[in-house]
Amino acid sequence: MNERTGIGATAAIARFVSTLRSEDFPREAVERAKMIVADSFACILSGAGSEVAPTMLAYIDEAPGGAVPILGTTRRATPQLAALVNGTFAAALDYDDLMTPVHPSAVVVTALCSELGGGTVSGKRFLEAYIVGIEVGAKIASAIGRGHSGRGFHATATLCGFSSFAAIAYLKALSATQIEHGLGIVATNSGGLLCSLGTMAKPFHSGLAARLAVDAEALTRLGFTASPVALEAERGFFAAYGDENSDANLIEASLGRPWAVIDPGATLKRFPSCIAGHRAMAAVLDLKKLGATAGNVENIEVAVAPGALQPLMYPKPETGLQSKFSMQYAVAAALVDDRVGIVTFETDATQREAVKDVMSRIHAWEDPQQAVEDPVSANLSWGYRGYARVTATLKDGRVLRQRIDVPPGHPSNPLDWSDLGDKMRDCAASVGLPPEKAALAFEALRELDTLPDVNAVIDHLVKVE
Amino acid sequence: MNERTGIGATAAIARFVSTLRSEDFPREAVERAKMIVADSFACILSGAGSEVAPTMLAYIDEAPGGAVPILGTTRRATPQLAALVNGTFAAALDYDDLMTPVHPSAVVVTALCSELGGGTVSGKRFLEAYIVGIEVGAKIASAIGRGHSGRGFHATATLCGFSSFAAIAYLKALSATQIEHGLGIVATNSGGLLCSLGTMAKPFHSGLAARLAVDAEALTRLGFTASPVALEAERGFFAAYGDENSDANLIEASLGRPWAVIDPGATLKRFPSCIAGHRAMAAVLDLKKLGATAGNVENIEVAVAPGALQPLMYPKPETGLQSKFSMQYAVAAALVDDRVGIVTFETDATQREAVKDVMSRIHAWEDPQQAVEDPVSANLSWGYRGYARVTATLKDGRVLRQRIDVPPGHPSNPLDWSDLGDKMRDCAASVGLPPEKAALAFEALRELDTLPDVNAVIDHLVKVE
Numbered sequence: 001m002n003e004r005t006g007i008g009a010t011a012a013i014a015r016f017v018s019t020l021r022s023e024d025f026p027r028e029a030v031e032r033a034k035m036i037v038a039d040s041f042a043c044i045l046s047g048a049g050s051e052v053a054p055t056m057l058a059y060i061d062e063a064p065g066g067a068v069p070i071l072g073t074t075r076r077a078t079p080q081l082a083a084l085v086n087g088t089f090a091a092a093l094d095y096d097d098l099m100t101p102v103h104p105s106a107v108v109v110t111a112l113c114s115e116l117g118g119g120t121v122s123g124k125r126f127l128e129a130y131i132v133g134i135e136v137g138a139k140i141a142s143a144i145g146r147g148h149s150g151r152g153f154h155a156t157a158t159l160c161g162f163s164s165f166a167a168i169a170y171l172k173a174l175s176a177t178q179i180e181h182g183l184g185i186v187a188t189n190s191g192g193l194l195c196s197l198g199t200m201a202k203p204f205h206s207g208l209a210a211r212l213a214v215d216a217e218a219l220t221r222l223g224f225t226a227s228p229v230a231l232e233a234e235r236g237f238f239a240a241y242g243d244e245n246s247d248a249n250l251i252e253a254s255l256g257r258p259w260a261v262i263d264p265g266a267t268l269k270r271f272p273s274c275i276a277g278h279r280a281m282a283a284v285l286d287l288k289k290l291g292a293t294a295g296n297v298e299n300i301e302v303a304v305a306p307g308a309l310q311p312l313m314y315p316k317p318e319t320g321l322q323s324k325f326s327m328q329y330a331v332a333a334a335l336v337d338d339r340v341g342i343v344t345f346e347t348d349a350t351q352r353e354a355v356k357d358v359m360s361r362i363h364a365w366e367d368p369q370q371a372v373e374d375p376v377s378a379n380l381s382w383g384y385r386g387y388a389r390v391t392a393t394l395k396d397g398r399v400l401r402q403r404i405d406v407p408p409g410h411p412s413n414p415l416d417w418s419d420l421g422d423k424m425r426d427c428a429a430s431v432g433l434p435p436e437k438a439a440l441a442f443e444a445l446r447e448l449d450t451l452p453d454v455n456a457v458i459d460h461l462v463k464v465e
Numbered sequence: 466m467n468e469r470t471g472i473g474a475t476a477a478i479a480r481f482v483s484t485l486r487s488e489d490f491p492r493e494a495v496e497r498a499k500m501i502v503a504d505s506f507a508c509i510l511s512g513a514g515s516e517v518a519p520t521m522l523a524y525i526d527e528a529p530g531g532a533v534p535i536l537g538t539t540r541r542a543t544p545q546l547a548a549l550v551n552g553t554f555a556a557a558l559d560y561d562d563l564m565t566p567v568h569p570s571a572v573v574v575t576a577l578c579s580e581l582g583g584g585t586v587s588g589k590r591f592l593e594a595y596i597v598g599i600e601v602g603a604k605i606a607s608a609i610g611r612g613h614s615g616r617g618f619h620a621t622a623t624l625c626g627f628s629s630f631a632a633i634a635y636l637k638a639l640s641a642t643q644i645e646h647g648l649g650i651v652a653t654n655s656g657g658l659l660c661s662l663g664t665m666a667k668p669f670h671s672g673l674a675a676r677l678a679v680d681a682e683a684l685t686r687l688g689f690t691a692s693p694v695a696l697e698a699e700r701g702f703f704a705a706y707g708d709e710n711s712d713a714n715l716i717e718a719s720l721g722r723p724w725a726v727i728d729p730g731a732t733l734k735r736f737p738s739c740i741a742g743h744r745a746m747a748a749v750l751d752l753k754k755l756g757a758t759a760g761n762v763e764n765i766e767v768a769v770a771p772g773a774l775q776p777l778m779y780p781k782p783e784t785g786l787q788s789k790f791s792m793q794y795a796v797a798a799a800l801v802d803d804r805v806g807i808v809t810f811e812t813d814a815t816q817r818e819a820v821k822d823v824m825s826r827i828h829a830w831e832d833p834q835q836a837v838e839d840p841v842s843a844n845l846s847w848g849y850r851g852y853a854r855v856t857a858t859l860k861d862g863r864v865l866r867q868r869i870d871v872p873p874g875h876p877s878n879p880l881d882w883s884d885l886g887d888k889m890r891d892c893a894a895s896v897g898l899p900p901e902k903a904a905l906a907f908e909a910l911r912e913l914d915t916l917p918d919v920n921a922v923i924d925h926l927v928k929v930e
Contacts, residue, residue, distance in 0.1 A: 052689075063543040154653075184661065188657055195698035198654045201692065206651070223519070223520045224520050226661055241773045438652060
């Protein structure tokens with residue numbers, strides 16, 4: 001119970017979501033959301049070509065029926081199963097956005113896509129619902145704190161169900177009471193362990209969170225009851241999933257102040273790989289402009305902050321999935337490839353001799369000096385702490401240097417619409433979607449805030465039999 | 466990693482389940498299982514008439530299709546949705562069995578029912594699978610310890626997914642590797658908060674656990690990967706859901722030693738209400754034999770152990786659901802009703818003047834002396850600590866006394882087949898299933914260990930359009 005207002009966190013969220021009006025959303029929030037949503041659609045699409053796709057498609061083929069499209073395919077499924085599969089696709093390539101500690105956007109967009117049936121939904125309303133979802137999840141994440149992940153929970157799995165349910169609740173104009181029960185359904189179904197990383201269960205977490213939100217809407221609409229105080233209850237979500245620093249009372253005052261979609265905003269990924277390698281890759285792309293090539297490089301030294309190599313555990317990757325978690329591969333591929341994209345991180349690409357040759361001349365290390373320069377660096381996640389300094393020594397003796405502090409795609413170093421267009425084209429190509437369909441989808445997404453019906457976007461992103 | 470054998474808990478469970486042969490199951494285990502399974506089928510059936518049924522049936526009607534029957538109805542659904550709904554039904558009346566800290570059997574039976582399609586499954590194999598499921602869940606529960614519930618998790622929700630997946634894994638003869646990944650899927654999807662008690666989400670937990678197991682089988686079969694060390698991993702289930710006393714290493718040596726279905730065994734409920742009132746009700750039934758009647762009782766005093774009234778929070782219940790958690794109502798209804806059954810705890814029944822009249826003359830209290838007599842009593846759950854002592858003073862001055870230490874249905878005071886027959890009849894009647902169908906089902910369940918195909922039981926427990 002919040003001492004200032006006398007209502008609990010669950011009721012506060014329900015009131016926030018149920019009383020928002022279209023004019024409450026700042027123009028900047030809508031503009032930011034438009035770019036993230038476009039990025040999310042590209043990411044969902046790409047999953048249909050990923051290694052988890054055959055299993056997920058076989059899974060829904062066992063339960064035929066339903067009207068909601070699976071992006072990048074000819075399939076349709078029930079809202080719940082479509083959310084599960086589209087949500088899994090969204091995270092399959094590690095290409096979707098980050099808003100630490102979660103990857104929320106593709107989950108929220110996926111859940112919303114399952115709720116578009118039976119009518120038109122304007123692009124503006126879709127964007128507002130997205131903003132609401134991101135907002136609620138971000139503020140729950142802040143209030144439960146880092147101890148949640150520290151305990152072993154994968155926050156994208158455990159928290160994005162709240163995000164996506166809140167988005168649906170706004171889209172469908174649920175009442176405050178319905179939202180309280182819906183949040184209770186989400187809370188009492190939340191799971192997701194960090195030990196699942198590196199397996200299909202990791203992207204599946206995003207699908208589960210999306211499905212949970214769709215389920216919560218259906219059940220709430222049909223009269224289901226759950227705890228209406230599930231976040232803050234004595235034996236509720238914060239008690240079970242948090243630690244002694246978690247405080248559900250922090251949520252209320254933080255909602256919309258500022259909007260999370262603006263501050264801190266989302267990092268949109270330029271490369272389909274672990275964020276921890278992105279700054280070094282960006283540095284290599286700069287060094288190529290200065291004359292570095294695979295042929296003329298004698299060796300490359302990559303210095304990052306203490307801990308920043310932790311997730312990059314494959315110095316000699318054998319598969320596409322491993323290559324996404326390899327600093328050596330990321331740097332070599334950035335030097336060799338004309339364009340770094342989805343193909344760069346596929347298993348075949350890891351076998352290229354030219355890349356292996358460069359990898360053998362790369363030295364990646366963690367520089368303790370970076371911790372001295374910025375003592376709070378260790379509190380940041382892998383891709384943001386310190387900086388990446390890449391030094392290429394050429395065979396002719398020249399030494400080229402570049403230091404990158406902010407990864408490409410970060411809100412302070414954002415992708416632009418042209419970058420997003422490239423990403424959409426890359427994702428569409430990876431699943432064999434005709435380029436003209438991807439182009440039409442992208443055009444619609446650029447103007448999503450004035451689009452009369454967001455279903456038009458979906459129609460462009462599915463295959464026809 | 467277990468120091469003695471060098472394998473982890475997840476692998477140990479997988480090995481145990483995948484190497485069991487039919488001859489490994491003691492005769493006594495099969496006999497005990499047969500009775501519990503019969504009881505479970507009755508409980509699942511009864512849920513189709515419960516207050517959660519309209520919502521759950523409307524929910525599956527939104528996703529038509531599937532071949533698995535929903536007991537007590539004419540509906541069919543996909544294996545996943547059938548498990549969700551049958552599982553929810555199983556717990557809807559608080560009539561299903563207990564094996565502290567969980568209500569496992571109806572969840573396991575429900576999940577198994579979703580896996581019977583497309584062939585015959587002998588009753589013997591079904592019983593063995595049930596025994597395996599109960600075994601694995603019970604030993605995980607012991608190893609994670611009481612801190613799990615203490616943190617706010619509803620163990621039926623969070624642990625019975627393991628139980629029901631292990632049962633399916635035995636039934637389907639999954640490989641050890643498949644079982645490891647399946648346990649990983651369950652672990653990374655587990656949820657369920659104690660704050661949901663008293664809402665529809667509580668029985669829903671049983672359905673979710675059953676669905677999770679069915680999902681895990683389907684995904685594992687289709688090639689899905691999850692953490693194969695999910696129980697014991699550094700950021701795995703025990704770390705996230707346990708406390709400092711949790712120890713996954715305890716599991717391996719405890720599997721099958723002794724079989725949980727024999728020791729401690731399950732308590733089958735005689736009455737469809739909170740176990741905490743059962744001993745007092747049994748005492749009243751005895752006092753009736755000594756001459757107590759609603760008409761001749763001046764007052765009734767009920768003394769229970771400290772804490773035993775905690776869940777019985779409705780001295781004057783207004784609804785059927787509240788009446789299940791009322792000592793006053795339970796005692797009065799036991800005195801008034803010729804037979805205590807499902808109808809006893811329906812909303813209409815709570816309005817009876819004869820019952821209200823008796824309730825006004827009941828004094829229920831917690832006797833501190835019981836804690837002195839048995840200092841470890843407080844460690845037991847509500848329905849088992851201490852004893853119930855009922856004293857009825859009659860209008861003619863006689864004083865009748867009865868003390869009950871062990872609730873009816875406890876393994877040391879078990880229901881017999883005649884009791885179970887009554888229960889099946891009562892459950893069938895509550896959903897309008899023809900009595901002759903219930904009788905045929907019950908006959909088949911009595912001989913389940915020699916029944917060629919368990920589908921025959923299911924056929925008797927569904928309605929025809």
